[in-house]
Amino acid sequence: MPHEHSRPSLLSAEGLTKRYGRRRRPALDGVDLAVPADRVVGLVGPNGAGKSTLLHLACGLTEPTSGGLRVLGRRPAADAAHLARVGFMAQDAPVYRSFTVAEHLRLGARLNPRWDMAFAERRVRESGLDPDQRAGGLSGGQRAQLALTIAAAKRPDLLIFDEPAAALDPLARQGFLQSLTSFVADLDAGAILSSHLLADVEKVCDHLVVLCDARVQVAGDVRDLLAAHRRLPAAEVPAGAELIDQGVARFAAPPPPGYAPVTLEELVLAYMTRAERRPVRAVQEVAR
Numbered sequence: 001m002p003h004e005h006s007r008p009s010l011l012s013a014e015g016l017t018k019r020y021g022r023r024r025r026p027a028l029d030g031v032d033l034a035v036p037a038d039r040v041v042g043l044v045g046p047n048g049a050g051k052s053t054l055l056h057l058a059c060g061l062t063e064p065t066s067g068g069l070r071v072l073g074r075r076p077a078a079d080a081a082h083l084a085r086v087g088f089m090a091q092d093a094p095v096y097r098s099f100t101v102a103e104h105l106r107l108g109a110r111l112n113p114r115w116d117m118a119f120a121e122r123r124v125r126e127s128g129l130d131p132d133q134r135a136g137g138l139s140g141g142q143r144a145q146l147a148l149t150i151a152a153a154k155r156p157d158l159l160i161f162d163e164p165a166a167a168l169d170p171l172a173r174q175g176f177l178q179s180l181t182s183f184v185a186d187l188d189a190g191a192i193l194s195s196h197l198l199a200d201v202e203k204v205c206d207h208l209v210v211l212c213d214a215r216v217q218v219a220g221d222v223r224d225l226l227a228a229h230r231r232l233p234a235a236e237v238p239a240g241a242e243l244i245d246q247g248v249a250r251f252a253a254p255p256p257p258g259y260a261p262v263t264l265e266e267l268v269l270a271y272m273t274r275a276e277r278r279p280v281r282a283v284q285e286v287a288r
């Protein structure tokens with residue numbers, strides 16, 4: 001994380017709210033978030049939590065109902081130059097089924113001013129893809145590799161992935177995550193990756209955002225979060241600690257010795273369980 005002070009934050013949101021219809025519950029409800037530069041962010045949360053909505057807002061695919069969002073210091077998709085700085089890989093790695101692999105690369109070159117054809121062709125070779133094969137005939141893993149290559153060949157400063165590896169078998173997933181990690185390092189880029197697969201998040205991410213019930217439950221660098229949370233042996237909560245759920249507590253200051261550390265999975269589950277037990281909106285509605 002060497003450029004923290006010289007680069008704008010990856011993502012910052014203030015009171016970010018998105019409703020898809022006036023009568024519907026908001027998909028995002030007053031989200032405040034500040035993700036520093038140069039992070040690989042794991043965005044996790046249950047189905048319907050608002051993860052895709054947040055990623056679509058970040059790419060400029062949809063507009064907020066209220067509140068503000070900045071990506072790399074600017075309004076999402078502010079202009080063509082800003083669009084070129086963000087690579088997006090949507091759920092299920094969509095590709096043009098009737099286009100060949102090589103045609104995808106040529107299309108990428110026409111659409112993206114910073115396109116790196118040498119990189120794209122090398123990646124296609126390295127992933128064993130046949131340039132003449134139509135994308136409709138690729139396996140899920142091959143399609144994911146093609147979509148990742150296209151996103152990275154834009155040479156973006158931020159790569160955004162919406163559940164990129166969900167449909168892949170363990171071997172294809174491992175290859176995909178290795179490619180993702182090496183692209184992020186080579187491009188010197190940040191990345192945001194939504195996933196239900198906590199083991200994947202643990203492998204590749206250094207920053208975590210837990211989104212449940214349209215709100216951020218906890219966010220921070222994984223190292224700091226793990227350092228601040230401990231497992232409590234009994235129901236008694238020591239001074240300076242807040243019980244989250246599932247016997248996991250957050251300490252305001254470095255925890256005293258004697259408490260067992262938590263895994264990332266335990267930490268995420270504690271916040272998800274708390275949000276499920278005590279939905280913020282339910283509490284607000286009772287108070288009205």
Ligand SMILES: Nc1ncnc2c1ncn2[C@@H]1O[C@H](COP(=O)(O)OP(=O)(O)OP(=O)(O)O)[C@@H](O)[C@H]1O
Pocket residue numbers: 020026027045046047048049050051052053054
């Ligand atoms: N285009 C849309 N029109 C109407 N409602 C939508 C639309 N997109 C999302 N929603 C609703 O917004 C809420 C959040 O959905 P979103 O897809 O952002 O969640 P998610 O966390 O990505 O879920 P998942 O993990 O299942 O992909 C859900 O209630 C969903 O039904």
